[in-house]
Amino acid sequence: MPEKIIRDPVHDVIAFDLARPVEALLFSLVNTIELQRLRRIRQLGLASLAYPGADHCRYAHSLGVMQTARRMLQRLGTTAAIDDGLYTVCLAAALLHDLGHGPFSHVFERVTGIDHEAVTRQLVEDPDTDVHAVLSGFDARLPRMLVEFLECHPARTFLHDVLSSQLDADRFDYLLRDTLMTGAQYGNFDLSWLLHALAVHQPTQRLVVEAKGISAAEAYLQARYHLYRNVYFHKVVRSAEGMLRLTLQRAARLAAQGRLPWPPRDHPVSMALAGQSLSAHQFLDLDDVSILHCFKLWRNGPDATLASLCSGLLDRRLFKVIDLTDRLGDAPVGRILAVAQHAIRAAGGDPAYAMFLDEPADTPYRSEAADDLSGGRGIFVQDARGNLSEFARVSPLVEALNRQLTFRRLHVAEPFRPAVAQAVLQGDVP
Numbered sequence: 001m002p003e004k005i006i007r008d009p010v011h012d013v014i015a016f017d018l019a020r021p022v023e024a025l026l027f028s029l030v031n032t033i034e035l036q037r038l039r040r041i042r043q044l045g046l047a048s049l050a051y052p053g054a055d056h057c058r059y060a061h062s063l064g065v066m067q068t069a070r071r072m073l074q075r076l077g078t079t080a081a082i083d084d085g086l087y088t089v090c091l092a093a094a095l096l097h098d099l100g101h102g103p104f105s106h107v108f109e110r111v112t113g114i115d116h117e118a119v120t121r122q123l124v125e126d127p128d129t130d131v132h133a134v135l136s137g138f139d140a141r142l143p144r145m146l147v148e149f150l151e152c153h154p155a156r157t158f159l160h161d162v163l164s165s166q167l168d169a170d171r172f173d174y175l176l177r178d179t180l181m182t183g184a185q186y187g188n189f190d191l192s193w194l195l196h197a198l199a200v201h202q203p204t205q206r207l208v209v210e211a212k213g214i215s216a217a218e219a220y221l222q223a224r225y226h227l228y229r230n231v232y233f234h235k236v237v238r239s240a241e242g243m244l245r246l247t248l249q250r251a252a253r254l255a256a257q258g259r260l261p262w263p264p265r266d267h268p269v270s271m272a273l274a275g276q277s278l279s280a281h282q283f284l285d286l287d288d289v290s291i292l293h294c295f296k297l298w299r300n301g302p303d304a305t306l307a308s309l310c311s312g313l314l315d316r317r318l319f320k321v322i323d324l325t326d327r328l329g330d331a332p333v334g335r336i337l338a339v340a341q342h343a344i345r346a347a348g349g350d351p352a353y354a355m356f357l358d359e360p361a362d363t364p365y366r367s368e369a370a371d372d373l374s375g376g377r378g379i380f381v382q383d384a385r386g387n388l389s390e391f392a393r394v395s396p397l398v399e400a401l402n403r404q405l406t407f408r409r410l411h412v413a414e415p416f417r418p419a420v421a422q423a424v425l426q427g428d429v430p
Contacts, residue, residue, distance in 0.1 A: 006030075008060065010177050011067045022088050025138045026066065026095060032130040033284065034099050034123050038062055040287035044178060045104045046244060049316055050236035051182035058098045058105075064173035065163075069094035071195055072162050072169055076207075080158065080200035089142070089149045090159045094169055096131065097150070099123045102272070102283075103291040107241050111248040112272045119283060121147045126280040158200045161207035166365065166379050167198070167217070175223050178231060186226030189219040199382055208382040211394075217379060218397050225364040228405055233360045239318045239411045242356045247295070247309040248273065250353060254303055262297045269294055305353050308413075319355070319411035322421050327408070333357065336410070336424060343423040344416045354413040355420065365401040367392040 004016040004027050016027040029035060038059035047054040069091055073082060100119030102108040109116060123129050124143050127136075135142040152160045162169055172191055179187030197213020200206070209217050231237070252273040254260040263269050268285040271278055278286075292314075299310040312318060324336065341351035367378055367390060379391040392398040412420045 006063060008063060008067070009180055010064055010173065014063055014067045021138070022084075022091065025088065025134070026091060028134045029092060029095055029131060030063070032134055034129055034131045035059065035062065035096065037284055037287060038098060038101070040289050041101055041103065041105065042288055043174070044182075044231075044237075045107065046240035046313070047182065047231065047234070047237045049240045049318065050234050051184065051231065054178070054182045054231075056177060056181045058101055061174055061177055062095055062098050064177055065097065065169045066091055066095040068169035068172050068191075068195075069162050072198060073159075075195050075198055076158060076162075076200055080202070080205075082159070085139075085145070086149075086159055088138075089145050090162060092135065092142070093146055093149050094163055096120065096124065096146070097163060097170065099131070100283075102286050103288045104241075104244055107244050108248065108272075108291070111245060111252065113275050114272065114278075117150070121150065123280050123283070129280050157205045158207040161377075165207060165377055167194075167207060167209065167220075171224070172220075175220070175227060178227060179223070182231055184227070184231055186230055187223040189223045190216045194220055201380070201382055201386075201388065206380070208380045208388065211381055211383055214381060214394060217391065218395055221365050221401050222397070225401060225405065228362045228364065233362075233405070233407055235321045235323070235409060236318060238358050238360060238407075238409065239321060240313065242358055242411050243309055243313055243319060246353050246356065247298075247306065247313065250303070250306045250309060251294070251298065254306065259303065261301060263294065305350065309353065312413075317414070320414050320417040322410040322412060322417070322424060324408040324410060324424070325406070333359075339423050340410055340412070340420045343419045344412075347416050347419050349413065349416050354416055356411050358409045358411055359406065361404050361406040363402065363404045365391070365398055367398055367402050 002018060004018060006014040008014050017023045018027060036059065039057050041058045042048070043056050043058050043061050044054045073087060073090065076082065097120065098116070100116035100123060102112070102114050102116065108114065123131060124135065124146055126132055132143050135146065149160070161167070164170070175187045175189070176191060179185065194209070194213055194216035197210045197216060199208055199210050201208045251260055255270055255273050268278055268282045269290055271282065272286060295310040295314055299307050299314060301307055337357055340355055344351040344354050365379070380388045381391060381394050382388055392402065410420065410424065
């Protein structure tokens with residue numbers, strides 16, 4: 001039977017040998033309606049407003065996670081026995097792990113309450129979905145096995161670590177992919193050597209890194225730190241995401257009041273904004289395209305606030321930033337917000353939709369308290385005699401990486417920024 005090839009900018013050749021049942025299954029899953037929908041979900045949401053090349057999609061990322069997991073299992077299989085059934089489940093889970101992401105991913109989830117992990121499980125187990133038909137056609141037990149695997153049932157092993165840990169295929173791929181597509185070179189690291197240094201700790205059946213991989217693991221953690229600092233927490237990216245949240249919240253409020261002319265109440269976008277449950281079929285109609293279509297209609301609609309927010313997102317007229325990061329220990333958040341809100345009201349604006357406070361935070365590496373990985377999710381180093389050490393014990397970089405990266409910024413609609421900046425910096429309180 002022929003071999004199917006997908007060319008990928010990160011992993012180059014992703015091949016499927018259709019003579020092998022597992023490979024044929026994976027390629028069939030690639031062509032399901034549910035996975036193809038991820039072509040219409042951007043991996044980084046609105047990050048292309050800061051990095052023009054960052055228009056890559058979750059479909060490409062899903063392929064990359066599967067390919068990375070495949071390489072990880074190939075390496076781990078040289079020292080540990082991997083059951084054929086669990087091998088299949090692990091790779092299928094790697095390919096399908098992002099099925100439940102909604103439009104613009106995490107921002108949409110926070111507004112609507114949609115849990116992408118729960119939706120992923122729903123899509124896998126719903127007998128009416130394309131992906132369920134492919135999985136059950138291979139093995140009637142496979143949909144349930146995949147859901148249990150995603151839930152780490154009955155117990156976490158190195159196979160679960162491949163998909164979800166501090167050294168997993170998901171993070172490996174998105175760091176390299178986001179680095180390439182944004183053009184920001186901070187996120188490069190030696191994936192091949194890091195994968196070569198992975199091993200299975202036999203007593204606990206958990207994923208560890210051998211001592212020869214310490215430098216590669218350090219570079220990987222540094223890459224994660226730099227991408228959060230320079231890409232994911234970029235002020236333009238965060239401004240766009242905040243405006244997106246305000247836009248969706250405004251639309252939801254208008255819809256609840258019966259004042260949103262589009263879409264109809266039975267449309268998946270309206271149902272999601274109202275917090276209603278969606279069937280698998282309805283969820284498939286939710287993607288970036290459907291939300292952007294709403295924005296194009298709302299910008300010409302009767303509500304001036306919603307129209308202004310939509311125009312700002314479509315035309316890249318974003319809120320301006322007042323950076324307060326170096327004043328984290330100064331005035332309490334409540335005082336800062338009160339000052340900013342008063343300044344906007346005094347200038348004739350509505351602070352509910354003309355500003356927001358943003359305090360993004362991330363810890364690049366969370367170290368474990370003890371050299372015991374039975375229940376933890378830290379990175380553990382295995383020496384030549386099989387002894388384990390938590391990564392902080394062998395890497396001097398961990399002390400710095402274990403600190404929280406935090407920013408504090410006020411994002412304000414451009415007409416009000418001068419007044420707000422003056423009031424906040426002077427500490428004017430009504």
